[in-house]
Amino acid sequence: MQIASKFTVAVHIITCIDVFGEQMRVTSDFLSGSTGVNAVIIRNVLAQLRSAGIVNTRQGSGGAHLAKALNEITLYDVYMAVECVDNDEGLFHFHENPNAKCPVGRNIHKVMDGRLTAVQAAMENELKSVTLAEIVEDTKKIISEE
Amino acid sequence: MQIASKFTVAVHIITCIDVFGEQMRVTSDFLSGSTGVNAVIIRNVLAQLRSAGIVNTRQGSGGAHLAKALNEITLYDVYMAVECVDNDEGLFHFHENPNAKCPVGRNIHKVMDGRLTAVQAAMENELKSVTLAEIVEDTKKIISEE
DNA sequence: AAAGCTGTAACAATCTTTGTTTCAACTTTC
DNA sequence: GAAAGTTGAAACAAAGATTGTTACAGCTTT
Numbered sequence: 001m002q003i004a005s006k007f008t009v010a011v012h013i014i015t016c017i018d019v020f021g022e023q024m025r026v027t028s029d030f031l032s033g034s035t036g037v038n039a040v041i042i043r044n045v046l047a048q049l050r051s052a053g054i055v056n057t058r059q060g061s062g063g064a065h066l067a068k069a070l071n072e073i074t075l076y077d078v079y080m081a082v083e084c085v086d087n088d089e090g091l092f093h094f095h096e097n098p099n100a101k102c103p104v105g106r107n108i109h110k111v112m113d114g115r116l117t118a119v120q121a122a123m124e125n126e127l128k129s130v131t132l133a134e135i136v137e138d139t140k141k142i143i144s145e146e
Numbered sequence: 147m148q149i150a151s152k153f154t155v156a157v158h159i160i161t162c163i164d165v166f167g168e169q170m171r172v173t174s175d176f177l178s179g180s181t182g183v184n185a186v187i188i189r190n191v192l193a194q195l196r197s198a199g200i201v202n203t204r205q206g207s208g209g210a211h212l213a214k215a216l217n218e219i220t221l222y223d224v225y226m227a228v229e230c231v232d233n234d235e236g237l238f239h240f241h242e243n244p245n246a247k248c249p250v251g252r253n254i255h256k257v258m259d260g261r262l263t264a265v266q267a268a269m270e271n272e273l274k275s276v277t278l279a280e281i282v283e284d285t286k287k288i289i290s291e292e
Numbered sequence: 293a294a295a296g297c298t299g300t301a302a303c304a305a306t307c308t309t310t311g312t313t314t315c316a317a318c319t320t321t322c
Numbered sequence: 323g324a325a326a327g328t329t330g331a332a333a334c335a336a337a338g339a340t341t342g343t344t345a346c347a348g349c350t351t352t
Binding site: 033091 | 147148149150151153154155157158161162165166179180181182183221235236237238239240241242243244245248249250251253254256257258261262264265266268269271272273276281284285288289292
């Protein structure tokens with residue numbers, strides 16, 4: 001089981017906006033071409049990024065723009081924006097009907113929950129440690145060396 | 147998107163084997179009752195735990211037993227045993243067809259891969275830091291205080 | 293007014309997880 | 323050795339999530 005590709009698509013989108021945004025209109029069609037992902041999916045992801053205050057889009061005129069400086073956007077922000085993991089449910093799917101009549105069944109949740117939360121937090125902290133500025137910088141560097 | 151519940155089921159199973167194993171046969175039917183999960187699923191998980199050298203099972207006689215000391219089993223071992231995440235694919239599902247004709251499309255993988263691996267490693271290290279001995283100890287403590 | 297783009301809904305296709313049915317093979321007990 | 327209880331495993335169904343597709347209303351610019 002994997003985290004939905006909307007996350008990597010979102011990072012790809014933001015990178016494209018910064019790399020190409022000054023010289024052209026970055027439309028959902030263009031992004032669809034660069035990512036290989038359907039334009040409607042792109043618009044959905046853009047809508048989620050917009051809700052999170054990461055990008056701006058407008059009907060009619062077309063073209064997405066960044067709403068924040070790249071060094072103020074972390075991978076965690078993007079991850080949360082596209083909601084690959086439901087915040088209520090958490091990263092781990094717990095089996096839903098442990099038997100309350102069994103001593104283990106009625107207590108396993110209590111024992112596990114804190115630890116599963118810690119595991120999820122470890123992952124999220126690592127995501128918080130990377131900014132999109134780094135991602136875009138690396139990308140531009142590689143492009144310039146090609 | 148979530149990590150399959152087979153993982154929490156597996157932890158539940160191991161806990162039951164230790165808690166109840168001395169006084170009764172811990173069969174797939176019993177585990178099905180305690181977890182609320184279908185007995186065939188339980189047998190599948192047991193088969194994966196057996197392949198990983200964590201438990202022993204036998205046809206006919208019935209009843210699962212631990213093949214290792216609890217302090218030698220970490221949550222990571224269980225997680226890997228049940229293969230909730232494909233080892234080849236990784237935790238993050240990358241969009242599969244970025245456009246090689248686009249400078250961003252043909253380099254985004256290079257830029258992201260190392261960082262995604264680091265995020266996954268952070269999660270896995272946290273899983274490695276918890277042993278089943280702790281889980282079972284906590285569970286027994288709670289049961290004794292009920 | 294025309295062209296191009298976004299926003300969004302509805303539906304289909306695909307994949308994964310989980311459940312169900314079924315039956316062969318094995319062990320213990322009578 | 324027969325019966326009962328159990329595991330191992332295959333095949334298929336059910337349910338849910340992701341991704342793709344189609345369609346169209348609404349906005350902006352020219």
